[in-house]
Amino acid sequence: MAFFFIRTAILILLATAACTAALTPPSNSTDLAALLAFKEQLKDPLGILAGNWTATESFCLWAGVSCDSRQRVTGLVFSDVQLQGSITPSLGNLSFLSTLILGNTSITGTVPNELGSLPWLQNLNLSFNSLSGTIPHILGNLTRLEILDLTQNHFFGGIPHELHNLRSLVYLGLPGNELSGPIPQGLFNNTPNLSEIRLGLNRLTGAIPGSVSSLLKLEALVLEKNLLSGPVPPSLFNMSQLQVLAVGRNNLSGPIPGNESFHLPMLQTIALQENQFHGPIPLGLSTCQNLVELSLAVNNFTGSVPSWLAALPKLTLIYLAMNGLTGKIPVELSNHTGLLGLDLSENNLEGSIPDSFGNLLSIEELDLSSNLLSGAIPKSLTNLTYLANLNLSFNRLGGQIPEGGVFLNITLKSLMGNNALCGLPRLGIAQCPNTSKQSRPKQLLIKVLLPAVLAFFILAVFLYMMLARMKVNKRRKMPVPSDTDMQNYQLISYHELVRATSNFTDNNLLGEGSFGKVFKGELDDGSLIAIKVLNMRQESASKSFDTECRALRMTRHRNLVRIVSTCSNLDFKALILEYMPHGSLDDSLYLNDGRQLSFLQRVGIMLDVAMALEYLHHQHFEVVLHCDLKPSNILLDKDMIAHVSDFGISKLLVGDENSITLTSMPGTVGYMAPEFGSTGKASRASDIYSFGIVLLEILTRKRPTDPMFVSELSLRQWVSQAFPHELSNVVDSSILQDEFNNGIDDASRTPEDFSVTNTYLASVIELALLCSRVAPEERIPMNDVVVKLNRIKSNYSSQLGNKS
The missing domain is CATH 3.30.200.20 (Phosphorylase Kinase; domain 1)
Structure with a gap:
């Protein structure tokens, strides 16, 4: 009996505990631990997490974190910021997470399988990173997932067939990876809401699955630049919602279905270029009144250029180059005044260029080269003020080359192969013959004929010299044209x-x-x-x-x-x-172990860079800020002269501006000036900071992002701690080993020789430290940098010469 009472008491206690637990709200300590583990896996060079993710406030107020009313994490969003690290499996513990966006954050490693256990996840975006490995099959468990974007990473292997379980999927983006194998046949059997499929820029093989045409809400199918083969499923050309069909740069073949089975009323872009399609240009396209871009270039299409293209009012780009098209250019195309680009090159078109092409007032690109066109070049083309690219080469055109408009700056390359053209002496195309039949008095014969003969003789001599010079230049293989x-x-x-x-x-x-x-x-x-x-x-x-x-x-x-x-x-x-034969400074430093670069060469390269920045900062009529100076953007020509490149994010200072506020973080981590993070402004001093870091890197052969630079230690701090008496501990050893090879043999080196090198090394490093100071106003201006580096180089060269 006592045992019965004890057992009953225990059961009552357990029941009470269970009821109490049921009444307790869900704990968010698991979410906190997952977030801290996420932070621990990242370097966070901009200090976004370090400055905001602190214990002094709720994690629901942390940057990039969003919560629901229960204080559970529902969103983790970081886009276009540098985080640098891997994804912690602990994110799989955020059981209420619906949005995970880590796009363009420099994350590496693999995608943890644990992400496949997030039951509420709707948006997974890991695009534009350096993730690798295979795509986890377990992601197929995310039945609520609407967006899966893994664009531009290094994923390899096949597309998991388990993704067909993503019945809520609206967007599938896997382009720009290294995926291979076929597209799984059943991938789209259970995804009725799918509206965008982007699998381009991979190595996918096999045929396009016919199941694609079952997606009644599909708006975009982008499979370009793969190794796909076979025909396009005919049913794909009968999809009422499809707006973009891009399957160019594959090995697809076959004809395009005829008008009776072609119904794409919403189509805006059709890109079938660089395949093996044949037959006529499909008449069904004439019903696509929303078509903007038509790209059928580099195929085997035959027949004529359709005149009905002019009836598509929204069409702005027509690319039909490198096919087997014949007949004349339709005059009707002249009515398409909104046309921006027309490329009919490398076909078998004949007849004349329509004079009414002068009505194409918006056109920017017109390429009719490598056809059988004849007659004169229409003078009306001079009216096309937006025309930047005109190519009429390798036809049978003749007569006077028009004057004005695009012909003021046209090059021989755009007209060559038309031997009957005349009237452009600056390109070596002779003046047109004078057809006047008026008689001239005999007394003018000597005044006209003699100068003409003399001029002909001078011209012949000039042409002979030019031909000789061209032969010399050809032998030298000059890499680029002259400035003129x-x-x-x-x-x-x-x-x-x-x-x-x-x-x-x-x-x-x-x-x-x-x-x-x-x-x-x-x-x-x-x-x-x-x-x-x-x-x-x-x-x-x-x-x-x-x-x-x-x-x-x-x-x-x-x-x-x-x-x-x-x-x-x-x-x-x-x-x-x-073209730069010696590649980039980054190549010379790391691919070649820096051994081909002596101290003198390194100083010379950085002097070249300094002079380029001085020109941009002080000598150009507008101040240009490069904003992304680093060794990979410094290119070396055949004489090891440096050329600054990559102005993709450069900025201009207008008028009396000293700085410009940036809308996004520019440049590359490690080389960016610290004020970018604190003030969001760029100035001349920002470029000077980057220059100082590169100057330190070229002397130490250590990247500012080297794994040794963690926590509070940076490249600048590491060098600064060794300056000036312990520089041998930080300077690239090959500088001291190889410096005197050009002047002094190993046997004749003396301690004084190395002392000289150390003295100048210290001077250059001091300059680099001045350039890379934290406070922008304390950095030395670039015109002073040029003076100091030039003096160091000259004095050192002189002293090196005296030693030899």
Whole structure:
């Protein structure tokens, strides 16, 4: 009986405890622990978490954190800030989390499987980072997920077929990774709300799944630049909500369905370029009254250029280059006054260029090259004030070249291959013959004929000298045109860049970064160029392109990289720059272990950089702030002369401004001036700070982001602690080892020789520390930097010469 009472008492106590627990509100201590673990995994170079995530206030008030009424974390949002680190698995403990956005935060590592256990997650955005590994299959458990954006990372392997369980999915974005294998056939069988699919810029193979056409709400299908093959499912051309169909740069083939099975009333962009489609241009497109861009270039389409294109009032870009089109250019296209770009190059079009093309008043790009066009160039083309790229080369055109308008700055490249043209002597195209039949008095014969013969003789001598000079230049393989040529240099077409880079193969890849990739190219004339292809998946790509174009075109200095040309259309933008055989300063320091750079060379390179910044800060008619100076943006030519490049985020100071307020954090972590974080302003002093850090880096061969610089220790502090008596502990050892190779043999070195080097090293490091002071007003101006560095270099060279 006693045992019965004891057992009953225990059961009552347990029941009471359970009731008490049920009445207690959910604890948020788990959320706090998860957030602290998240912080612990990150470096946070801008101090965003360190300055705000403190115990003095509720975590619901922390930057980037949002909570519900129960004080449970529902959102963790950081976008376009530097966090640098990995994602902690502890985030899987935020059981009420609905939004996780860590876009463009420099995070690395893999995606923890624990994220697949967040039952309320609706938005998962980890785009534009350096995440790697495979996409976790367990993400298929997130049945409430509406947005999955893993754009521009380093994920590899296949697309998990478990993602077909994401029945609430609206947006699927996996472009810009290294995904391979086929698109799972059943991936879209259970996602009725899916409206955007973006899988481009991967290595996907196989066919486009027919199940795509079952997505009745689909608005965008972007699969460009993969290895997909086979036909496009015919049902895909009968989707009433589809606005963007971009499957260019694959191995797709077959004809496009006819008019009877073609119904895309909402279509705005159709990009089928660089595939193997054949047959006529589909008549069904004539019903797409919302069409803005038509890109069918580099296929096997045949037949004529449809006149019904003129009936599409919103159409602004037509790219039909490199097909097998025949017949005449439709005159009706002249009625399309909103047209911005028309590329019909490399077809078999014949007849004349319609004179009414002068009505295309908005057009910016007109490429009719490599066809069979004949007759005269219409004078009406001079009326096209926005026309920046006109290419009529390699046709059968003849007669007088019009004067004015686009022809004032046209280059020979845009007219060559038309042997019957005349009237442009500045390009070596002869004047048109005088057809006047009026007789001249005999007494004027000597006055006219003799000077003409003399002029012909002088011209012949001049041409002979020019040809000889051209042969010499060709043998020298000059990499870029001269300054004079560049002023008149024409835009280079995308197809020319494809040829120059062997279709942008990895063999020609010089480097890549967040902006895109840089390729080495060789033009048809043998000249070498560097082609900076912007990553159009980044929203800021077009702005960066425009900014860099403006900065490079309006500046001219021997230590600034020169822009040779540009190539720009809706989905492709590239800068063509002079080629630098020795790559970047970053390459010389780290790929080559810094061994090819003596102390004197390093000082010379930084003097070149200083003179470039002095020009931008003090000599140009507008003050230009570079805002992103670092070793990878300092390029070295064949003579190891430095050229500052990459003006994608440069800024202008207008009038009497001393600084400019920035809307976002510019530059690169480690090189950014500290005032960016505290005041959000950039000035000349900001560039000077970056210069000082680069100067320290080139002497120590230590990046400011080296893992050794943690907590309170920075590159500047590390060097400052060793200055001036312990510099041997921080300076790149190869400087002292190799410095006298050019002047003094190993056997003849003396302690005094190294003492001399140490003295000048100390002077340069002192200058670097002055440039990188925390307070902007305490930094030395760039014109003084040039004077000091020039004096150090001259004195050291002189002393080195005396020793030899």
